[in-house]
Amino acid sequence: xxxxxxxxxNAIVPxxxxxxxxxxxxxxxxxxxxxxxxxxxxxxxxxRNPAIRAFVQPDADRALAAAARADADFAAGSDRGALQxxxxxxxxxxDVAGATVTFGAKDNAGRIxxxxxxxxxxxxxxxxxxxxxxxxxxxxxxxxxxxxxxxxARNPWNIDHITGGSSSGSAAAVASGMAPVALGxxxxxxxxxxxxxxxxxxxxxxxxxxxxxGVQPLAPSLDHLGALARTVQxxxxxxxxLSGTAPRDFTRGLAGVRIGYARDWNEAEGASRGVCDLLxxxxxxxxxxxxxxxxxxxPDIALMEAxxxxxxxxxxxxxxxxxxxxxxxxxxxxxxxxxxxxxALTGEDVALARSVGARLKGEIDRVFDRCxxxxxxxxxxxxxxxxxxxxxxxxxxxxxxxxxxxxxxxxLSVPMGFVDGLPVGLQIVGRHGAEADILRVGxxxxxxxxxxxxxxxxx
Amino acid sequence: xTATAKPPLTTAEFDLALHTFGSTPAKPDRDAAFAIAxxxxxxxxxxxxxxKQRAASVTDAKG
Numbered sequence: 001x002x003x004x005x006x007x008x009x010n011a012i013v014p015x016x017x018x019x020x021x022x023x024x025x026x027x028x029x030x031x032x033x034x035x036x037x038x039x040x041x042x043x044x045x046x047x048r049n050p051a052i053r054a055f056v057q058p059d060a061d062r063a064l065a066a067a068a069r070a071d072a073d074f075a076a077g078s079d080r081g082a083l084q085x086x087x088x089x090x091x092x093x094x095d096v097a098g099a100t101v102t103f104g105a106k107d108n109a110g111r112i113x114x115x116x117x118x119x120x121x122x123x124x125x126x127x128x129x130x131x132x133x134x135x136x137x138x139x140x141x142x143x144x145x146x147x148x149x150x151x152x153a154r155n156p157w158n159i160d161h162i163t164g165g166s167s168s169g170s171a172a173a174v175a176s177g178m179a180p181v182a183l184g185x186x187x188x189x190x191x192x193x194x195x196x197x198x199x200x201x202x203x204x205x206x207x208x209x210x211x212x213x214g215v216q217p218l219a220p221s222l223d224h225l226g227a228l229a230r231t232v233q234x235x236x237x238x239x240x241x242l243s244g245t246a247p248r249d250f251t252r253g254l255a256g257v258r259i260g261y262a263r264d265w266n267e268a269e270g271a272s273r274g275v276c277d278l279l280x281x282x283x284x285x286x287x288x289x290x291x292x293x294x295x296x297x298x299p300d301i302a303l304m305e306a307x308x309x310x311x312x313x314x315x316x317x318x319x320x321x322x323x324x325x326x327x328x329x330x331x332x333x334x335x336x337x338x339x340x341x342x343x344a345l346t347g348e349d350v351a352l353a354r355s356v357g358a359r360l361k362g363e364i365d366r367v368f369d370r371c372x373x374x375x376x377x378x379x380x381x382x383x384x385x386x387x388x389x390x391x392x393x394x395x396x397x398x399x400x401x402x403x404x405x406x407x408x409x410x411x412l413s414v415p416m417g418f419v420d421g422l423p424v425g426l427q428i429v430g431r432h433g434a435e436a437d438i439l440r441v442g443x444x445x446x447x448x449x450x451x452x453x454x455x456x457x458x459x
Numbered sequence: 460x461t462a463t464a465k466p467p468l469t470t471a472e473f474d475l476a477l478h479t480f481g482s483t484p485a486k487p488d489r490d491a492a493f494a495i496a497x498x499x500x501x502x503x504x505x506x507x508x509x510x511k512q513r514a515a516s517v518t519d520a521k522g
Contacts, residue, residue, distance in 0.1 A: 303509050306502035313499055317480075325481040328488065337488050341495035343476040344468055349503045356506050359513075393491050 015040035016177045020086050020234045023180070027074065027085045034074075034085030038067040038129050041087045045131070045178045048458060054153045054172035056092055057100050058132035063087065066129040073127060082237045082247070084127030089179040091170050092133045092149075093140050094225070095214040096120050102149040103216045104136040104166075107323075107330045109149060117214025119183060119225050119242050126241045131179055134169030138332035140185060140218050141316065141339070142394045143168065144386060147332045152386075155198055156456035157422055161383040164194035170228045171198040176458055181229045181238050187218045188312055189378075189401025191226040192413040196425025197383035199415050199454060201442065202228045203235045204401075206432050207408030210242045219315035221354075222308070222405040231452055232414060232442040239435060250440035254289045257441065260296030260371035268301070270398050271380040274419035279377050282416050282426045282445065286375070289444050296367050296374060299360045304403035307360065310353035311406065313342030334394050361407035365431070373441055374429045376400050378413040382422035404429055412438045415451035423454070465507075468493075468500035 015037050018026065026032035042060050049055045070085035090096055093103050095113035102108040116124070124130065135153040137143030143165050144152030153168040155161045156176040163172045167184030171194030174182050184191040186204040195202025203226045210225040217223055227238040232250075240247040261283050266276045287293045298304075320339045323329070328336035367374065380398035388395050404411045409432060413425035426445065430438040446452045473493050477484065484492060 300509075303505060306505045309502050310499060310506070313495075321480060326483055327485050328482070333488060333491075336484070337492040338495060340477055340480070340482050340484060340488075341492045341499060343480055343482065343492075344473050344496050345499060345503070349506075352503070352506050352510065356509060394495070 016044050016180070018180075019231055020082055020180060020237050023086060024082055024084070028079070034067040034070040034129060035064060037085060038063050038087050038131070041131055041179060048176050048178055051159065051458070052154050052156055052172050052176045052178070053151055054134050054169040054176065054178060055089070055132050056135050056150050056169065059099065059130065063129050063131050066124070070127045070129060080125070080127040081241070083123065083241055085129060086181065087129040087131045087179060088123055088238070089131050089134045089170060089173045089182040090120055091167050091182065091184045092136045093166075093185055093216045094120060094183060096130065096133070099133055101133060103140065104138045104148045104150070105332065105335070106147065106149050115214055118211040120214070122241050122244065123183070128241070134173045134179070134182055137166035137168055138335040139320070140166040140187065140190060140216070141335045143334065144389055145332050145334045146392070155383050156458050157199060160387070161385050161422060162197065162389070164197035164379075164383060166190040167194050167228065171195055171200060171202070174198070174200050174228050174230060175456060177455070181227060181234060184226055184228050185215060186224045186226050186401075186405065187222045188308060188405055189399050191224075191228060192378050192401050192411060192425065192427060193399050195228050195413045196378035197423065199423030199451070199456070200228055200230055201232050201235045201415070201452070202226060202413045203239055203435070203439075204404065204411050205239060205243060205435055206410045209410070209433070209435070217319050219312045219319070221315060222312055224405065232412070232439055232446050235412070236439045248436035248439075250436050250443050252440065254286060254291040254441065254444050257291045257373070258371040259283070259286055259291045259293050259441070260367060260374040261293055262296055262298045262374050262376040265298060265301050265376045265400055266380065268380055268398050272382065272419055275377050275380055275382070275424050278417040278419065278424060279426065283375060285448050286441065286445060289448050291441070294371060296371060298367060298374070299363045301400070301403065303356065304360050304406060307353045307357040308402040308406045310345060310349055311357065313338070314345050314350040314353075317342035317345075333392055338394060357406040360403070364407055364409065368431045372430070372437055376427050376429070377416070378425035378427040382419045382424050400427060408432060410435045410438055412442045414442045414445055415454070417451055423451070465504070468497055
């Protein structure tokens with residue numbers, strides 16, 4: 001029985017290429033063990049992490065012990081579902097008891113978490129195997145920076161370009177085959193933009209769908225916990241565990257689905273023509289798959305981003321008000337600058353931003369009276385070069401993610417193709433609680449294209 | 460953005476706001492933070508103008 005580093009079905013497939021479903025089937029039919037699968041990922045970490053720098057604390061001992069427990073449970077007839085024996089990585093912002101969790105900040109070097117976040121505990125209770133902690137931008141605020149707790153993760157498609165963030169290590173680990181799944185957080189696009197830049201799938205669920213306890217807050221009214229993986233189905237299986245909901249059937253095709261196309265949100269300074277063209281192609285593909293398409297007009301993007309920017313800066317200042325005395329001590333410079341920038345905001349400013357945000361949420365809800373989902377680009381460019389950040393200052397990159405942190409709608413980024421050799425993402429947004437709908441459309445798009453099977457050119 | 464009654468944020472106002480948090484950044488940090496604060500100030504202008512326009516349109520609609 002093959003239990004080495006490949007899996008033999010009709011073709012020889014490296015273990016690290018198996019989907020959750022296929023790996024689970026192989027484990028259940030006895031042709032693979034959770035321990036062999038985990039070892040394959042640990043080997044991949046040994047091979048690729050020195051160049052990609054996604055893992056900041058791989059934990060082989062903990063992983064192999066968890067894998068052995070999963071195998072023992074299977075042997076004893078205990079099957080806890082799709083994730084039993086499946087490895088996963090955790091963003092260095094989410095507590096795992098006994099692990100070093102720094103939030104990407106030098107000041108927290110050596111911080112040992114004393115608790116395990118509920119989201120991670122749900123993964124562990126489902127029998128998933130923790131591979132270790134993966135990089136985040138400094139305090140999940142801004143990056144890439146050179147003065148965080150560790151050097152920034154690198155984009156597997158081109159190490160001279162950023163990964164996006166702040167779930168930088170989560171995206172880089174999955175895209176480079178070092179983990180099938182990673183947990184991330186998303187306050188303004190931190191799951192979706194690195195997923196798009198690294199050519200994988202990223203889900204930001206509905207606000208409050210996944211518990212946030214044990215996760216270092218940034219802006220609590222905008223913070224979400226989500227998942228990154230190579231396929232929509234893998235993300236869906238993780239979301240079911242994280243949210244404590246039953247997996248839904250989303251493989252029904254798109255007949256009868258009404259999709260609103262927010263094409264005017266592409267029009268922005270710095271938007272890539274290539275991204276716009278791919279978005280048109282993506283919408284055509286969805287139409288060919290049976291969906292009805294209609295152009296929709298969403299609220300003014302500038303107004304939505306203004307509300308989000310004010311809220312995020314006010315809340316991050318509140319989160320870190322106790323850490324900014326003097327000149328910011330050992331805090332990373334870009335993070336410190338971003339935090340103190342909110343100092344001049346007044347309570348009236350913040351109340352207005354919240355009021356406008358609530359109104360805009362209502363306007364988007366009304367768009368959903370006419371369509372089931374809305375699609376747009378995740379980011380308006382591929383990943384910028386790392387050299388753009390060489391001055392040590394935050395660089396604005398055009399995205400379409402922050403509005404849905406303000407409104408709390410669920411949003412999924414799926415690979416949409418390549419511009420200048422770098423991946424970009426299609427963003428699919430649904431009604432509150434309608435993760436099954438956006439996953440259904442994402443899965444149909446994935447099946448109709450070959451974007452999700454592309455792999456970065458790394459050894 | 461349309462004109463509003465409130466003038467743009469000044470460095471003196473920003474420094475005073477930082478003082479209330481006990482924050483005394485070095486000049487490069489202060490200048491970079493002020494650039495972001497000025498952007499946020501512009502965001503607030505946009506939000507106020509949008510609310511004024513909305514209020515005016517509601518009033519118009521009521522005739």
